[in-house]
Amino acid sequence: MAKELTKTQRRILDYLVERKALNQLPPTLADIARHFGYKNRATVQQHLQALAKKNYINKSPKLSRGIELTIEDKFFITRPILGEVAAGNPLTIYPGAIDSIELPTVARMPKDSFLLRVKGDSLIDANIFNGDIVIVNPNIEPRNGQVVASVLDDAAVVKKFFRTNEAIELHSENKQYEPIIVNPNSDRFKLVGVVVGIYRSMVQ
């Protein structure tokens, strides 16, 4: 089902994913050609046909920018890098690091927020369950007691945030778990954002 991609096809797919992750319009063939330095749209055309044939994208014929990604869950697999947050870029958490959170590149979010799909049951103690969508805003300063998403030792965690004088404490909803105490400057710890909401679809 998931047929192999060539290097070029992979690069183009990555570009499509990036556009979607950055909440931009899907590119036109010309956009893609320009981005990769192709002199020609026909080249792109052929790569897109290959991607469509291998079922990584859907093309709506004749429709400008009619490229749809079919591979929500394949999004993360080949994205390199552990927990790197570049400005303007989506957070990418390599799924091999931990099976807790994936970054779906769901479009149409408020500009400064993004979504994480919760995978696994590690967040049950925060009343957040497998498959839930958490809405994360990376641009607001967390206040004590708010739920934050963060990367701790390359694992994504969603916990309640408390700042003390010299440390940051991450509490579980569930009192059984001991709070995690980290140095805010530590390499172990990286704050991703404040969880402003969760959404769960109940049908399909």
Next chain:
Amino acid sequence: MAKELTKTQRRILDYLVERKALNQLPPTLADIARHFGYKNRATVQQHLQALAKKNYINKSPKLSRGIELTIEDKFFITRPILGEVAAGNPLTIYPGAIDSIELPTVARMPKDSFLLRVKGDSLIDANIFNGDIVIVNPNIEPRNGQVVASVLDDAAVVKKFFRTNEAIELHSENKQYEPIIVNPNSDRFKLVGVVVGIYRSMVQ
């Protein structure tokens, strides 16, 4: 800042929001013209210029589908909450809204659905908690396994729905609880609708 919109401008803006909410591509001028029955793209062109002038959209010149909504914060669409679901109490759906909440547009809310706020912990076994907003669609036929909101003996319950030959079974998520078996024609039981999603705000 937020200048007044005319009726037509409002209708067009609503259409743009709808497209965005439904996660579709921004429309072309021709799309919009078609949708509203205009014979002409120039008409749309002028309405868009008006919307841009009043700062409701940003247009990227010459760019196909280059319509951006500037009202990202209105992106959370305000929907009325029509009632509360609480154990032991009859479900009351007030004629007027008791409250309203801003739903993220990721939370797909079909037009005919309504919102209920969950009160109390009676629905914990369905992973739904005090304060959560459930999105209920009264106009779809529940399929087996879907979560439904219903009124049973004047108490509102949210449970998994199963229809057998002669009865309706309401299962808890939690296997500890015995299924409730009711006669579909019984006065005890009234189906309210299918829970299509839940939303929980985590801040404020």
Next chain:
DNA sequence: TAATTTGCCATACAAATGTATGGTATAACT
């Protein structure tokens, strides 16, 4: 060796697209 796949180019074309310009009609305000 022959056949196929991959990656790119060039050219061509119909349709779509954004935009400019000018026109008509109605209503509201000055």
Next chain:
DNA sequence: AGTTATACCATACATTTGTATGGCAAATTA
């Protein structure tokens, strides 16, 4: 009365866009 804003239409035009077709070189596979 004149002006302005609104709402539509028609026409025109340069680009953009998706697509089809054919060609070529290199790598891979049969």
